[in-house]
Amino acid sequence: MTELIRLRRALAEAVAELAGPRSLTVVEVTAEGLTAFDMHRDETGTPRGRGRATVPWAEPAGERGRDIADVFSARRAVLDAVGMPADGTVVLMGSSPGSPRADEAMEWLRAAHPDAPAFTRADMCARALLREIVADEPLCRSYELVVLKRHPATDRLEFTCRQLFPIEARRGDPSSAFTVRCEPSGERGTAFAVVAWRDRRPALLSVQTVKVPPGRYEITAELERPGRVRFSGLPDLVRDDQDWAELVASVPARFDPPAGPAHLICAVETTGTDAQVRERLRRIGQMITTVSDGVESRLRVSLVAYGVHSYQRGVPEAPVDVAGWQISAEQARYSLEDLEERLKKRGTLSQGYAGAAMVEDMLAEVVSRLSDGGGERTVLLTVGDRPPHPPRADPSEILPCPHRIDWVQQVRRLERYPGLAFGAICDRPPERVDPVWSQLGRGGLAQLDAVDVQGLGAALGLAVPRVQRIPFPLIEVP
Amino acid sequence: MRPEVRVTAEWALWGKPPDARDDYEVLECSRGNLGRDEFSEIMTRYAPGTPTELPQVTISWFGGGDSAHLGLAIQKWSGQQDGLGRDIAITRYFCVPYRQAADGPVSYEALYDAFDGRELWAGAPLTVDVPALDLQAIAERVDKAAKSAAALLLTGEPVCVVRGESLSMRERLRFLDVVAALLPYGLRARLTASTWTDSSARHRIKLSFAKRARDGAHSVTWDADDVVSSRNDVTSRYVKLLDRYPCDELVSRLAEKTAPLSFKDAGPVLALLDGPSNSAPPVPAGWGALARSEVGDILNACADRLEHGGHGELEKFLLRLGRLPIPWPSTDDEQNHRREIIKRGGLLSEQPALSWDLKELLYDVILTVGYGPTLTLEGVNHPLDDAGTPTRTLVEAMLRMKCAPGVALKLVFRLDGESRTRALRSLRTGDLVRAAVREPFDPSTLSIVCQELVTRGSGAEDPEIAPALREHGYLAAAVEQAFPHGDARLSCLRKLLIAAYGPTLERGAFDEVVGSPLTPCSATLIIAAVSLYGPDAPNALVSGLLDHARLTAESRAHVLDLLAPRPDDPPAPRGWLSGRVLLWTHRHEPEAARPEQLRPARPGHRQDEPLWPIWAKVGLGATFLVAVVVAVVIRFW
């Protein structure tokens, strides 16, 4: 039996023995340094390993040679790198016999861990070996897919599981095939969540999501290795780290079927940090999603972006950007993404005038575009932070608008437009906003970090349809 | 790792709160000898001017005599603006007692590294460990500009280093360190220096980088090709003195001069370097200026930490002592003084509370400092005596030291079990064999030694085994004593011989064994040799014995004649006995005088005719064996 086989066997046994707080530390000693790998079994029963940073051998001492203190420090470094696992097994593997540093380190480690099996002629790197051993492990929990079941009479949705792989299944075992139905899902798509069962308690193993049109899907699950299940029969699934409790909570109690025409004008300020701008765009996206109702929605959306005036010689200013006017909610979402992409390319708008933004120009643009229309519900939702520029030198010390536009006049014109409501989402809390924002948000003013999108939509008189997003696949009940 | 010194710094934070409309002030400071007003005065006094590029470091001083301090101010942008929209520069100022800094001595860069980024807790002065001056690194950085600056500083006038704009702050700080290192360390008690000054400001910085030299200041160009010459006598004299020494010797000499000096009087400074080149004892590499008396202080500190459980500090002290260069020149008095501290402080006694590696370090260091560097036969008992009850770990540590011959052997027997085996394994073959015959005799040692010899003989050939065994009668006496049964003795001796000579004895080796001074216990040895030689053993044996007997030709012929086969007349034991007596008193003849080889070089390959026919050999052999056994028995009884 070669050293490698013995090592593999010892490691496989040690991995198999992992349970609860018990851990395994595999120490790989090479000519370059020492790497410790910590293995434990997570709550899903999957062995997990993490390689600590390689501790390189101390620089060879110069002509002086190593003194007592050098040897002490070197040994301390080696022993500290491994530590003294309280409840764990240590396996020592030296991959570079003949390297004096490595041999010396092995010697010290053996002395410090007399019970640890030591292998000196391991010709394989520990990382690869451990990965192989873990991949070959049989499952110690059964793996099941989280699905929803619709009660035929009450339409209530209930959670249930469908087994994918039993205990003792290994990679390469026959795959599991089944049929599910996907309904319109949330922003992220339908979630394929796998749980590991043990003693009647499930532990979440993985969540992968995919955006697919509603319909029936034939799916095959394949065990790649403990802890990883691959689904085929669907477009590429992506790993999703969203909060599980949130995901579960997003399942509606029942599954029901699908509101009048409206025009939502979203005006967004594009100054500030990337994060601020992104957050504003995200809120607009949420608002559009919330108040639109699928394909049959009668909501029209307009998207207007505005920045700052330039008061600097040679620095041109970006005019008000109408990214979409009277478009569908779906198109608006694309326009929003497109806008975000453009802003990202342009970089942070941290330069330029700091104290105000061209709100007055945006208002003038909206006024000019709204001139012919009317009748339907129209909402101007302004999302931003800064006040507008005054038309002339002002005690606020904000520089006057270069085009001398008077924002007060523009607001008055909009007020005369039939059916128009003012809504605003401001970066600051309501008690700290500039008085201008109180006017821009007289129909509903929210703070960026804490928007009740539905509530705001409702306050602005937009019909909010009942949410019917089914984030999990449905299993057909015979 | 270089030795470290511990310094305690009082500190202050100089800046202004964001959106403040007032000037800079002390925002926070430690509670020590200095208060806000004092810090404010220092900060204003040593302000390098209006900042343009940060970070920058400014070195300053205050106080004299025992209260002399070194100050280090690190100025950085805070990332915030004041109420007028101007960027706020925060200065973290630290001052350490000059004496503590001179103890290392420490460099400005090391102080900077020790303080930069340290979290400051309201009220508490900051205690940090600072590595001592790396003389080698400093010496390597000495250049002409640094020499110029150092010499010009002695005029008492400020020096500005120009054209250093492209350097990083650290490079400038290093340059300041090099210039300071080209002056006696004691001048740092009065040196002000900065990595940058504003020449339009009225500052008090003696040495600094600047865009231009200010009025009344000397200008030194960074990276200059020439050492500046000055009409000032002091400068030119100092430049000459600097050139007199090699850089490393220069900086190490100057680093030793830690007594505070002043720029006002260059005389004492010049005098320091104006002595004969090799008058000062060389500063041991890496030892900084640690005085010998401080070894005692550190030993005391170690004892104190052992007693009160400060293991982290104990480790630092030990590492510092561990850097003691070997051989460390020390007098008997010094050595005795240290032993006294070691004994009193129980530094070698059992230390159950220490981790095993720290314990090893403790013993290794204390043994070297107190009893090293070589453990002599006379001195071996000192640590054992001073330890009270020596522990196994201590003995093992002693074995790790450089030992005079015989010392290791003496120590091995203070160990038992596995550790003794391990220690024996590390012994030289000669010492190992000597260990087996050591009085009082210990059968278990013999078996360990035999095992070890067998191991050494079986692998790579160990040429030392045969001579070592021969010197001690092939351990025959010891084997005799250890094994009551002849068979066991034979087996043991055979193994030893195999270890020494290989699985079959050549004639030369056979003669060596048989010819060794016989003892009353040699019977089994001879049997063992015979058994390894082969069928011709009796012949060889007699022939060997006759050779060693140094008989005249007639006597030899007569003996052979007596041994000639006569079926009715078995050989008399008496004759054999007398032969033995002869053998016991014989001396080896010189190699050249020996008769021709009777045995071929390779076993089993015969060249000459047999002396006697087979039947005679068998008879003679049996008779001989009986005779020897009888002789042994008689002897014993």
Added chain:
Amino acid sequence: MYSDPGQSARSDHNIAIWGAPGSGKTTFLAALNIALIRKNGPWRVVGADGPSIDFLSEMTSALSQHQRFPPATGALGHYRWFLSRSPEQGRRGWLRRRRQARAWKIGLDVLDAPGGFFRAERAGYGTDREELLDNLASSRGIVFLFDPIRESKDGDAFAYLHGVLADLAGRMLATDEYDDGMLPHHLAICITKFDELRVLQTADKLSLLTPDPDDPHRFPRVAAEDAEELFQALSTVSASGNADMVLPALKQFFRPDRIKFFVTSSIGFYLDQRKGVFDPDDFQNLIPETPGGAGGQENSRAAPGNRFRIRGQARPINVMEPMLWLGRRMSSGKNAGEGDG
């Protein structure tokens, strides 16, 4: 290579700048060169030593090219300049030119201290205060900057005046050298930040604004004789209410014939190049910038970026005038025959 410490020629016309932190002392000095260049008159300022030349060129480019303000002063700065007047054309008599060249050059040693040095409570800091007083005592001209904006917010102009003033008077008047019991300095009291809306509005309300017919840009001005009235009006808008004591305190120690008021702005009003004339609806020349923009990051090697920037070009108002006034008054006792600016 020989090294000897450099020494440059010294002037006996020391001018000190006095003002609270942030009142714009350094900016005032920085704007001097630009003011002289823009005036396109016979006067120019020349540095007398390396660091002073550096200051002039760095500050001129900071204000004009980079449109940035100088950082807070960290230590007592000392600049040696000459205000020199080029000989007038047409009078090329050999003798006359020589005589003029000597007479029309005013040496200025300007001291710029961090504003905090003037604070009354700062008496405990010892060294810097002593040095400041030494310098004030050896000066004969003082530019006293009164920042009405700071006064309305902090109201501490008096606090930055009376302590140092009392010390200075105590030191200089203790001897019998000045028998009238008044300090010998010429004092230019400059009301700063005229470009700010509130200052301009106050002047407007008091009807103190007079157009300058020679100014193609029609910038508003306050005539020298009206400046004191504006000063008094602005003193009433003080956060502490102590500003009305500033002028009496100054008049107690300085001879009235040696005090002159100026309404100044180091950066001046914004001018839209396309229009070319002052626009009363849009004249602010100070512009805030987003924090964390160009500079100001910790450990940045880059020059600090201030939160305020100059919007257009710096067009200093009454920056050159106080200096010329002081220079001329101070040298009038020594040099006869100097001309007007």
